[in-house]
Amino acid sequence: MSEHPVDLTAESFEQTTGAPGLVLVDFWAEWCGPCRNFAPIFAATAQKHPDVVFGKVDTEAEQDLAGRFEVQSIPTLMAFKGGVVVHRSSGAMPAARLDALVKSLKSVDVDAVKRAEENKKLTEQGIVPPGVHPDAEWDEGDSEWVHGAKDAKGRKLGPYKYWRADGTLCNECVFENDKPHGPFKRFHESGDVSQDGEFVKGDLHGPRTWYASDKYTTERMHENGVSTAIRKTVMMYEHGRVVGVKHYDGQDRRVVPTTGEPYPDRPQNVPVEAEYREDMKQWSHVHLDVAGERHGLSRFWLPDGELLWEGEYVDGSRQGLYRSLAKDEYLDPAVRFDEGRFDQGEACDVWTLLDADRAVLLSRDLGVAQFEDELSESQVLTNPPRPASAWREYAETCLKARKHREAVLAMARAVASDQLVAPMHDLLERVALPRTLKNARGTAGEVLENASNSWAALAGALVRGGDVAMLLRGCAVLLDQSDKPRAALDFINAAMLLAPERADYLFTRGLILLNMGLDAHALKDAEGLAKVEPDTADFLRAYTRGLFPVFDFWPGKETPHSTYNDLPEKPAQSIGAIQRIVQKYATRLQKIRTELQGRFKAGVSMPWMPPDLSALLPEGPVELVEDEVEVGEDSVAVDESLAVAGVGLPDLVRFARADWSALTWLLWSCGESKLVMPKKVASPANFGHAAGMSSQRLWRARDRRVTGGRGAKASGAASFEFEGVAIDAVHPQLVGIVEQHYSETQAMFYWLADSDNVSPWQDNLRGS
Known part of the structure; x- marks a missing residue:
């Protein structure tokens, strides 16, 4: 062999x-x-x-x-x-x-395997296999044969046995009032015990022990990183709740679960109740409530027994006193410990930094705890700008109320307004813990990774000494996602003023500027970003081009071509139906335009704004229908409506791009070359190629998004350019813009090519 x-x-x-x-x-x-x-x-x-x-x-x-x-x-x-x-x-x-x-x-044993397979076939036929009690019934939910008695009310009572489909015994237990009550055993296929323990009125109570087997078995034990050197595992329960776990090797020596190595000796000052956590390389002693959450005092020690930290909890949330080892965490290298308080998980009140002899080196008042509901409604997170003096005044008001988190956020907006960073540094000297740069970045990074959508976590990390620029950038991202781009711009500008060396923040600001419709400013940030992150700068440029097109007559820039077969020769809809749909598109686009204009000061003209289409609507906007209609023999849903209130600016422009494409190609299909209401249908000779091209490009966009272009490569499908970039080179995160663009155009051509169709917004014309 x-x-x-x-x-x-x-x-x-x-x-x-x-x-x-x-x-x-x-x-x-x-x-x-x-x-x-x-x-x-x-x-x-x-x-x-x-x-x-x-x-x-x-x-x-x-x-x-x-x-x-x-x-x-x-x-x-x-x-x-x-x-x-x-x-x-x-x-x-x-x-x-x-x-x-x-x-x-x-x-x-091959013969045993054959017998097991024969028994499985009998089970599939509903026949009780050999070795199983002849009166046993098949339990479809557990996929096991089961046999036992029931009381007068149909509840399980007394001894019960369970067998696998192959006829081997897998479980024995006792029931009382339909709940397991008393000792139980599970078995490997060999007949050896795989588990034993005891139930009390339906809950596991006391030791539950797993036993490994050297023989082939389907019973599970060595999972979730548990070493195969573990031959026995004892899990202690208190009325259904796990309170301890111990693992043993073949010599019945207690060992570490993931490696099977000997369990470490307990340091003298670590209480006997503490357990060694191999995953953390720490000793721990934690009290839990009935829900399994930390409750009461939790304590952790390093392997050598030095106390790492201890803190009080209430129902899973830090509440009360806290102290920890803090070597190399603060600017003063003499700091060895820190002590303070938590309120519902938020650090608050006076924190002290102590040396090795526990002499106080520094005290900082972190203020009162401020929680999500309060902070999310704070003035400092509203969109409208204010002068720096107003923000500084607001910060002083917050300081008097010991709302130090809010004061720091208000000062950040003042920094963005007058570009004076010294007052921010002075404030942080008063209300934030002075961590080393490495530790400050780690503190901020942990929050940004695990709680970046929480104002309480972000603001709390500011006073705990987290890296201010990183956290303000996090605030900017969260505000931008909440459609408060003006406030977001203040926070990212403050972050960049506090940490001018972090040129990558230009990308965040560029995205915020795009959310504000300031495409030229975003492109300027892309130029600066190109010096340090050229690929990211290219993405920002491509996103800007894709998001803010020039709204002119797009079909005039294309020569339609498609390799699809059975293409339509000409439109099948009447001129009256076409004129009605032209007005539907114009109504939707005017709705988007009005919403976009309302987000800028009166008189401001953005170069990318969709044009005024009121000439196509001499009698004003037309009705946009939501209804069920009959198309042939089928009933289909039609939804021409368009919600714009509260929609982010990028999404509004994407809607406009898609509708504009459909509208201009509809006009082109009637023989027009500009934005006028068509009077007749005089379709170009290559009408079918235009219809096929929209479907072909939509398929290419979806293939790019779903498979990365593998389908197109395998089939040899033709490429095309979108805003000057080949479809296979379009960034994966931008393909959605392309897909939305051609999805709307394809739906229009589907409607136009079949006189049975009622509206391009039929649900059966979308998604294919």
Whole structure:
């Protein structure tokens, strides 16, 4: 036998897997990432077991083999003995677990496997297999045979047994009033005990013990990173709640779960109730409430026994006193500890920094805790700008009320207004903890990663000493997402003034400027960004071009061409129907234009604003219908409405782009070359190519988004340019603009080419 995996083909598969020894087969594919990761594990295990044949089947090259064994996901691992399948599993497997599996499969009795398969077939037919109580009933939910008595009310009562579909006993327990009550045991297929413990009125109580087996078993134990060296696990319960877990090796020595190494000796000053957390490399002693949340005092120690931190909790939230080891966290290198208070998870009141002898080095009042509801309604997070003097006055008002978080946010807006950063530094000296740069960035980074949508978390991190520029940038992003771009601009400008070296903040500001419709300013930021992040600058430029097009007569810039067959020769709708739909598009576009104009000062003219289409609406806007209509023999939904209130500016412009494309191509289809109401249908000779082109480009855009362009590459589909960029070069995050553009145009052509259709906004004309 080879110590290396052998490639199996349809010709060699039968002979190899039909051998009497153990054969493991890995079904894989080159494009599969998990398969590539599993390959070296599979090969290394083959070297450890030269008495076992390890084979590999390339599912792309051997599709018949993959189909024969119904391989639906890869990698799939199958084991054979004498041509009989004795194991099957999907997904990559850690080395230790694969090694343990191979060892257990070596002892598998093929005859027992055959009997098990025969019993499974009987179960599928509803026939009780041998070894199962003849009066047992099949439980579809648990996929087990079950037998036991019931009381007069139909409730489970007394001893119960459960069997697998293959006829092997898997569980024994006792019921009282339909709830498990008393001792229970689970079993491996071999008959050895896999678990035991006790229920009290339906809840686990006391020790629940898992036992590993060297024989093949489907019972689970070595999961979630638990080492195969673990042979016994004892989990302690208190009326259904886990209160402790211990793991043991084959010599019944307590060990660490992930490695199986000896459990560390407990330092003298660590209480006996504390447990070693290998994942944290810490000792911990935590009290929990009935919901499993931290409640009361929680304490953590380093491996050598030095107290790391301790804090009081109420129902999972930090509440009360807190102290921790704080070496190398603060600007003063003499600081060894910090102490303070929390209120509902927010640091507040006076915090002190202490040296190794616990002498106070510095005290800072972090103010009162401020929570999400209060901060989200604060004036400092509203969109309208104010002069710097007004923001500084507001900051002083907040300071008098000890609302230090709000004061810092107000000062940031003042900095953006008058570009004076010294007052901000002075304020932070009074109300924020003075951390090292590394620790400040770590504090801010943790909040931005885990709670970037929480004003309480962002503002709280400011007074805890988090990196101010990072946190203000986070505030800017959250405001921008909340459609408050003017306030967002203040915060990102303040961040850039406080940390001028961080040129990458230009990207954030560029996106905010686009949300304000200031495309020229965004392009200027892209120029500055190009010096440090050229790829990001290219994205910002492409996004600007895609978002803010020139609204002229677009069909005049195109020569329609499509490779699709069976294209329509001419429009099928009447001129009256076309004129009605022209007015629908004009009404929608006027609605968008009015909404956009309302977001700027009167008289401001933005170069990208959709043109005034009132000439197409001499009697004013027309009705936009929401209804069910009959199209042929089908009932379809029509929704011509367009909600614009509260919609972000980029989305409004995207709506405008899509409707503008559909409108101008509709006019072109009647023979027009400018924005006028058509009087007749005089379609160009290449009308069908225009209709096909919209569908073909929509498919290319969707293929780019879904497969990254693999479908187009495989089929040889033609490319096209969008705003001067080839579709395959359009950034994945911008493909949605292209898709929306051509989706609206395709729907219009679908409507136009079939006289049975009522409206381009029929739901059956979209999504295909």
